[in-house]
Amino acid sequence: MWAKRRQPLQSKFSSVNDASGLWLAALAMLMVTVLSSAAFLAPQSALLYLALANLLLLVHGLLCRGNIGGILRYIVLQLGFTLLLYVVIHGGQQLHQGAWAVARLLLALLPGWWLTVVIKPQWIGEVLAKIMPVKWAFVVAASINLLPYMTSELRDIYQLQLLRGARIAPRQLLNPLNWYELAYCVIFPLFVQLLKLAQQTATAARSRHFGSHPQPTHWRDPRSHQ
Incomplete structure (x- = not known):
């Protein structure tokens, strides 16, 4: 789950007009979709490069005053649950696989967290309205917000x-x-x-x-x- 968003992109790009903002939002959404999908589809050998890309997003999100505490608490709790289940099911012999599964989950969540921190909700809604029915776009944008x-x-x-x-x-x-x-x-x-x-x-x-x-x-x- 995502932490509280304090200031959107306007804190760093207050001079960006709506037309440029829509292009930024569209590119950011495309990038987030690719990165989040790669977190589950990429081979384990490529996760290091994916982690470096997510690290850049993390630093940028923190500079925009995003709060990562909620995701960290969720990942710690998820890690505990996952490792416990692996111990119960596999007897502790495949704990590393459980840790890798949680790592992939973290890499999938970070791009979405960054998107909610830096992109204005109205830009997200307007971009989505161009590629899907308006009502669906409203629901998705409202859910993100x-x-x-x-x-x-x-x-x-x-x-x-x-x-x-x-x-x-x-x-x-x-x-x-x-x-x-x-x-x-x-x-x-x-x-x-x-x-x-x-x-x-x-x-x-x-x-x-x-x-x-x-x-x-x-x-x-x-x-x-x-």
């Missing part, structure tokens, strides 16, 4: 459930018997919150007559015209 909110909600729900005494602390999650409590106390409430948010977003879109025109307008940042 909500990733920081999802991360914040997940963190808040997790902390509240810990205070209530739920057995979901990192050490307690080493016991697979507590995974059900994690799903019941954290994942399910988050899912309910997202359903409510989706309904509110749909209501807001309908109230603005979204979908009534085949070529809707897009938000323009006033600062890009100054």
